[in-house]
Amino acid sequence: MLVFALALVLLHPSLAVERYYTRPAEVCMPFNLPGPEDPCRPGGFYDFFYKRCTGYRPGDLCFQCHKGVYCEERVPLEECYLDASLHHPFVYDEYWSLFGGAPCDRVPNPYRLSYMFGTAGTGYPVTSRGMLMKPLDELTRQLHAMVGNAETEGRIIVPSVGATQGIVAALYALSQTVIEEEGVEVADVYVQSPYYNHLPWLTENLLKTTKWNLDADPTKNTTIEIVTWANNPDGQLLPPKQPNKRRRFFDLSYYWPTFVKNITKVDDDIMVFSGSKNNGLAGSRSGWVIVKEGDLSEKVMDFVGNETLAVAIDTQIRQILHTEKIIESHQSESPYGGFYDYMSRLNYNRIRILTQLFETSENYTFMNAELGTIGAVAWVKCNMPDCNCFDLFNEIGLLGEEGELFGASKAYLRLSLGNPNIEFRTMLLKIYTRLHGELPSIEAENEVLEDLERS
Numbered sequence: 001m002l003v004f005a006l007a008l009v010l011l012h013p014s015l016a017v018e019r020y021y022t023r024p025a026e027v028c029m030p031f032n033l034p035g036p037e038d039p040c041r042p043g044g045f046y047d048f049f050y051k052r053c054t055g056y057r058p059g060d061l062c063f064q065c066h067k068g069v070y071c072e073e074r075v076p077l078e079e080c081y082l083d084a085s086l087h088h089p090f091v092y093d094e095y096w097s098l099f100g101g102a103p104c105d106r107v108p109n110p111y112r113l114s115y116m117f118g119t120a121g122t123g124y125p126v127t128s129r130g131m132l133m134k135p136l137d138e139l140t141r142q143l144h145a146m147v148g149n150a151e152t153e154g155r156i157i158v159p160s161v162g163a164t165q166g167i168v169a170a171l172y173a174l175s176q177t178v179i180e181e182e183g184v185e186v187a188d189v190y191v192q193s194p195y196y197n198h199l200p201w202l203t204e205n206l207l208k209t210t211k212w213n214l215d216a217d218p219t220k221n222t223t224i225e226i227v228t229w230a231n232n233p234d235g236q237l238l239p240p241k242q243p244n245k246r247r248r249f250f251d252l253s254y255y256w257p258t259f260v261k262n263i264t265k266v267d268d269d270i271m272v273f274s275g276s277k278n279n280g281l282a283g284s285r286s287g288w289v290i291v292k293e294g295d296l297s298e299k300v301m302d303f304v305g306n307e308t309l310a311v312a313i314d315t316q317i318r319q320i321l322h323t324e325k326i327i328e329s330h331q332s333e334s335p336y337g338g339f340y341d342y343m344s345r346l347n348y349n350r351i352r353i354l355t356q357l358f359e360t361s362e363n364y365t366f367m368n369a370e371l372g373t374i375g376a377v378a379w380v381k382c383n384m385p386d387c388n389c390f391d392l393f394n395e396i397g398l399l400g401e402e403g404e405l406f407g408a409s410k411a412y413l414r415l416s417l418g419n420p421n422i423e424f425r426t427m428l429l430k431i432y433t434r435l436h437g438e439l440p441s442i443e444a445e446n447e448v449l450e451d452l453e454r455s
């Protein structure tokens, strides 16, 4: 009787302790309304923070070289400056605004109260010492299996704050291994030129155990080689010179169908990936390292665990939702094809148009076409003696990045292909002006664009 009374009291609704951790979060901020549902397109986009259209008032965000109430008016070419230096992947907005980005955040809020999953008694399934949500682990493996770009069997997936942290984690793991196995204090870091311009800084300033040394013998066991596929800036897939898998790693940030035509599976001990380059969400700072299980994976996890404790749970949730979308897009019938069909069509088309534009020029070479690569950036060479390619394009208001930053000469220039279509078209006109001289009117400019796009 007493037990029955106690049960009645405990089960009374006013006393029921809500299992708060099963309640889904109500965080739903679809920054990317699908194109047709966004009342602010085409001139702007709906801003969920300010709860209004942006792109409609003076000072609002407009595409570069555009102005006007609807941002629809093109500023005359000679009066505007187009920044194609840093690689901000705005080009993905076209896909996500057409098909919708991540809808809502479905993860219970209390999961955010811990630094990592699985540590606050939530029982949430995790991997990589609690740093990675299991659903993201599974989806990432599924994505790689679908694309066929990396072996995940026998590997740990360690989340990182972008590929940037992944690169340093790989350098840490490999340099510690060099020190243990070779009895030296510092490992040399070697890359083939031209190389991703951030690598020297990352190598020289964050670890005590790595030294940037392009004169090092890349085949020695005291040298770590960084191999970037597809290479930034020239899009090449150069084979590694370092034969020892415990002395090299692959930065595969651009090893996706969007940037590379014939993908075959990479089966190395450490492979670094980037969310920014794959799905475009650079601001979410998502990355991951696929690392062979054993001492190397322990070291990579030590690095990420100590440096940032873990990767933001919000970042992982966003990554889950977008990875799901990408996989689903390839499982459903759509006239556009899947995500990679769409993005590679867009990117290859840009390369084709640029190839056509540079074809008739003797003074300027489009290196991607010369090398037969795609990649994510345009690598341009100015052929005149002693020329400074950066200055030549800067003079006409097109800002790129100097070849010297990438270990090449002043004759080279990198132009980002991350800009949205409307800015890419302005870039084409700017390049046309440099190669062939000024166009007399807007009509002539439009004709050039039409010809190129039809080519």
Ligand SMILES: Cc1ncc(COP(=O)(O)O)c(C=O)c1O
Binding pocket: 087, 161, 162, 163, 164, 165, 196, 228, 232, 251, 253, 273, 274, 275, 276, 277, 282, 285, 286, 287
């Ligand atoms: C070759 C290469 N690796 C890594 C990165 C860094 O990527 P993330 O944004 O994921 O840190 C970049 C960014 O431009 C890159 O070009």
